[in-house]
Amino acid sequence: MTFRMLVLAGLLCGAAAAQGTPTPKPLPQPQAPATVTATRSEPTPQEFTADKLARLKVPAGFTIKVVATGLGNARMLHVMPDGGIYLTRRGQNDVWYLKDVNKDGKIEAVERRQVAQNLTSAHGIAVRNGKLYIAGASTIWVMDIAKDGSLSRPRVFADRLPEPGQHSARTIAWGPDGYLYASFGSQNNDAPTPNPEVAALLRIAPDGKSREVYASGLRHTIGFGWQPVTGALYGFDQGSDWHGDNIPPEELNVIQRGKNYGWPFCYGDKVVDPYVNSRAPGNITNAEYCAGTQGSVLTYTAHAAAIAGTFYTASQFPAMYRGDMFAAMRGSWNRSEPSGYEIVRADFDEAGQPQSVTPFVTGFVYEENGEWKQFGRVAGVATYTDGSLLFTDDQSGVLYRVLYTGGN
Numbered sequence: 001m002t003f004r005m006l007v008l009a010g011l012l013c014g015a016a017a018a019q020g021t022p023t024p025k026p027l028p029q030p031q032a033p034a035t036v037t038a039t040r041s042e043p044t045p046q047e048f049t050a051d052k053l054a055r056l057k058v059p060a061g062f063t064i065k066v067v068a069t070g071l072g073n074a075r076m077l078h079v080m081p082d083g084g085i086y087l088t089r090r091g092q093n094d095v096w097y098l099k100d101v102n103k104d105g106k107i108e109a110v111e112r113r114q115v116a117q118n119l120t121s122a123h124g125i126a127v128r129n130g131k132l133y134i135a136g137a138s139t140i141w142v143m144d145i146a147k148d149g150s151l152s153r154p155r156v157f158a159d160r161l162p163e164p165g166q167h168s169a170r171t172i173a174w175g176p177d178g179y180l181y182a183s184f185g186s187q188n189n190d191a192p193t194p195n196p197e198v199a200a201l202l203r204i205a206p207d208g209k210s211r212e213v214y215a216s217g218l219r220h221t222i223g224f225g226w227q228p229v230t231g232a233l234y235g236f237d238q239g240s241d242w243h244g245d246n247i248p249p250e251e252l253n254v255i256q257r258g259k260n261y262g263w264p265f266c267y268g269d270k271v272v273d274p275y276v277n278s279r280a281p282g283n284i285t286n287a288e289y290c291a292g293t294q295g296s297v298l299t300y301t302a303h304a305a306a307i308a309g310t311f312y313t314a315s316q317f318p319a320m321y322r323g324d325m326f327a328a329m330r331g332s333w334n335r336s337e338p339s340g341y342e343i344v345r346a347d348f349d350e351a352g353q354p355q356s357v358t359p360f361v362t363g364f365v366y367e368e369n370g371e372w373k374q375f376g377r378v379a380g381v382a383t384y385t386d387g388s389l390l391f392t393d394d395q396s397g398v399l400y401r402v403l404y405t406g407g408n
Helices: 003-018 050-055 286-291
Strands: 062-068 074-079 085-089 094-098 112-116 124-128 131-135 140-144 155-158 171-174 180-184 200-204 211-216 223-226 233-237 250-254 298-300 306-311 325-329 342-348 354-361 365-368 371-374 378-383 389-393 398-404
Touching: 050 062, 074 124, 074 389, 085 124, 085 378, 124 180, 131 171, 171 223, 223 325, 233 306, 250 354, 298 354, 306 378, 325 378, 325 389, 342 378, 354 398
Parallel strands: 074 378, 124 171, 223 306
Antiparallel strands: 062 398, 074 085, 085 094, 094 112, 124 131, 131 140, 140 155, 171 180, 180 200, 200 211, 223 233, 233 250, 250 298, 306 325, 325 342, 342 354, 365 371, 378 389, 389 398
């Protein structure tokens, strides 16, 4: 370009500015993410044996028992009014029906049977109007329930759901509004994806033909339910991996329609995650983005990995537990000192407001001769017909039961 042409270009630009042509606002410069040293550190898995039951600790007045063993990759539970229990096994892609027919507190091999198979990544489970719904990685199936617990041939209820990526475990629950709620976790650790149904809770119409994103910015909320006093929807969300031992913490959120809970840019009460190397959408900083999100109501130890939760509405436990949420913390794998491997209690007061999260069943993880070991990855949680609490271990295939035996 000649000198004359350069001068002319400068004059034209000046004229445009004089006529009021706006100057584009510069994009905020992303701050370089902080660095952290994090390594894979999973306790050595051990098989369950009867002597290990003595290692488990429950609050005073409670007793823990083994109901069944040899269940394989035992994940989610649903208890029927007659005591029948449906169990999903994601590793085996099937559903089993268990029932303590002889009422001896055990479910032997003759009291269990496979009732559905070839359901890829079968995980979440829900029942409504005589039908059983199972959530797989990208499909939700529905089956009719027979009187003996058998199921009809699976039919597709909803499909073309998000591909799993990092998180293939989906959970579902029928809401008080008659819609099916389904959780779809993030496809990676800390980067947003274009699909709005990823890292979100979906609300699906009763016929399965339409759905909406109910809430977003939820990395992996696979334990959720409605608090019985207030009717509010609460869920435990798993924080990102590889961000150090203590951040981000696991979150308990009150999940509201249309709200954004901040993942991956923030955690807890709108705290900016310093280890995220992605920039928030729009011409704003991550801090500005986080200020417009919904903060958590409670937090818990990082990487404990909440996987299921249920609100307690029975009367077998003391009255102080009614309205509380019990959740399975499956356990960490990238924390120098392990967290999780336990059942926790989210305490709600009489007005239905969350107060704290504390351990309820512990002892699955322990240190021996300088080595961390564990003999249970807890998964599904449900209330049994007598008001006791059931939970599964998907590593050794054990079904546990917690009862209150300490009197009133």
